Amino acid sequence: MKGGAKTLVEPHxxxxxxxxxxxxxxxxxxxxVPGESVYGEKRISVEVEKPDENAPSGVLKEKIEYRVWNPxxxxxxxxxxxxxxxxxxxxGSKVLYLGAASGTTVSHVADLVGPDGAVYAVEFSxxxxxxxxxxxxxxxxxxxxxxxxxxxxxxxxxxxMVDVIFSDVAQPDQARIVAYNAQFFLxxxxxxxxxxxxxxxxSTIEPALVFAKEVKKLQDEKFKPREQITxxxxxxxxxxxxxxxxxxxxxxxx
Amino acid sequence: xxxxxxxxxxxxxxxxAQPERRQRLGLLEKKKDYKLRARxxxxxxxxxxxxxxxxxxxxxxxxxxxxxSAGTRTARRRDVADAIPARTQEEHALVLHHDANYVSMKRxxxxxxxxxxxxxxxxxxxxxxxxxxRRTIFVSDDDERSDIAAGASHDAKRLPGELQxxxxxxxxxxxxxxxxxxxxEQTKVYKELAGRVExxxxxxxxxxxxxxxxxxxxxxxxxxxxxxxxxxxEPAVYKWRQKRKR
Ligand SMILES: C[S@@+](CC[C@H](N)C(=O)[O-])C[C@H]1O[C@@H](n2cnc3c(N)ncnc32)[C@H](O)[C@@H]1O
Numbered sequence: 001m002k003g004g005a006k007t008l009v010e011p012h013x014x015x016x017x018x019x020x021x022x023x024x025x026x027x028x029x030x031x032x033v034p035g036e037s038v039y040g041e042k043r044i045s046v047e048v049e050k051p052d053e054n055a056p057s058g059v060l061k062e063k064i065e066y067r068v069w070n071p072x073x074x075x076x077x078x079x080x081x082x083x084x085x086x087x088x089x090x091x092g093s094k095v096l097y098l099g100a101a102s103g104t105t106v107s108h109v110a111d112l113v114g115p116d117g118a119v120y121a122v123e124f125s126x127x128x129x130x131x132x133x134x135x136x137x138x139x140x141x142x143x144x145x146x147x148x149x150x151x152x153x154x155x156x157x158x159x160x161m162v163d164v165i166f167s168d169v170a171q172p173d174q175a176r177i178v179a180y181n182a183q184f185f186l187x188x189x190x191x192x193x194x195x196x197x198x199x200x201x202x203s204t205i206e207p208a209l210v211f212a213k214e215v216k217k218l219q220d221e222k223f224k225p226r227e228q229i230t231x232x233x234x235x236x237x238x239x240x241x242x243x244x245x246x247x248x249x250x251x252x253x254x
Numbered sequence: 255x256x257x258x259x260x261x262x263x264x265x266x267x268x269x270x271a272q273p274e275r276r277q278r279l280g281l282l283e284k285k286k287d288y289k290l291r292a293r294x295x296x297x298x299x300x301x302x303x304x305x306x307x308x309x310x311x312x313x314x315x316x317x318x319x320x321x322x323s324a325g326t327r328t329a330r331r332r333d334v335a336d337a338i339p340a341r342t343q344e345e346h347a348l349v350l351h352h353d354a355n356y357v358s359m360k361r362x363x364x365x366x367x368x369x370x371x372x373x374x375x376x377x378x379x380x381x382x383x384x385x386x387x388r389r390t391i392f393v394s395d396d397d398e399r400s401d402i403a404a405g406a407s408h409d410a411k412r413l414p415g416e417l418q419x420x421x422x423x424x425x426x427x428x429x430x431x432x433x434x435x436x437x438x439e440q441t442k443v444y445k446e447l448a449g450r451v452e453x454x455x456x457x458x459x460x461x462x463x464x465x466x467x468x469x470x471x472x473x474x475x476x477x478x479x480x481x482x483x484x485x486x487x488e489p490a491v492y493k494w495r496q497k498r499k500r
Binding site for chain 1: 372373374375376377378379380381382388389390391392432436439440443444
């Protein structure tokens, strides 16, 4: 084996997320559809040995493929690299994703939650929606929904209760949109993660002030923000806020 | 025996390089470079001496043809200016245009390479360095003992972004050789990335300067509204006076 080409993939603190170390220094997720990239991202495949009685040598070599998750294109990846304490999504989670665009990040979230989880991806632009639908054809755990996230009643029939709502709609009334969706679909005590682009909400005041105002709005909507993180150096004037929904006082002190 | 000395292997002498901390002074000067520099210096020195002597011994009453044939036009000696074949405005504009195209091509090549590098170099140690992203943890009064407060201190100990080791079956010992090689390879790539980013910025500023220069060749009254920024290298900004169109 060539020394230089070796790459080690190790699990990250957040379940379902991995870090590739070698010549690259990259965040990645385990590819649900080995052999294919979604948006031209690099794939890394490593061979692992698994004990197996049936195999002659006692071990079975298995190839695992990972996809590199670019933090310059995904706010969740940027937040993870920034050291966010909790992402709430993990293998098996059901996630409602608002503002899915072409599905670049959605594909990684789908990898993260794995075949036992599900991602309900809402996007209102038909143009981006096309790519999203194409991506979803290959991933059975992605359910694309081409609707306006302001009208959750339109897709009420498609969704069960979810564990996490992620939103990146880049709209000034994002907090309201998330709250409205949470009322319909988010489990009590479920989690939210929203990405805030300061310039989309109010470009006349300091970004830090915009974030603080958004956090206040969320608190008014029965959300309990836990943590906020800015996304430098991957994005400028962006923040991600995570927290829980409808936590009773008792539950939160346990 | 002296002839045996030629047979035994001799040490290879490598040329010494400029030490890292004197890098700003450029390449390390060697004897042969010094000789060139010294010779050039003395040549210029002699020439200056010769001219000074000539000036000192000059006869003020002597007649030179330059006295009547040379004059000044816009603060430049005409005989000198005339000696350079002039480019027409159009020719000059064309050259500028080609140059700008070339620079912009180089810049987009650089940008593509930066994108490629950035897509696989993610600063995964970012969370451990100071001056990284700003984390804010919200703790309300009703949960002093809450999970998040615990989580926060837990995190502080564990360092955010750190790899999870707890449920990896017996933590594999890290191979120090692999680790060292990995680090040196990554450092190389990060250095390349930094260099390319810097170059791309330089090309961008150059392009802006060229554009300004080209605009300045156009007609119309204008005024400089901002001087060239010596620090960042951004070009001066001009504003053209509106001309009424008929
Ligand atoms: C910043 S992009 C999301 C990028 C994506 N999260 C990613 O990381 O790949 C925002 C997207 O939200 C969509 N969007 C905006 N308002 C929406 C709404 N009310 N309902 C659904 N989608 C919306 C836009 O069409 C746009 O594609």
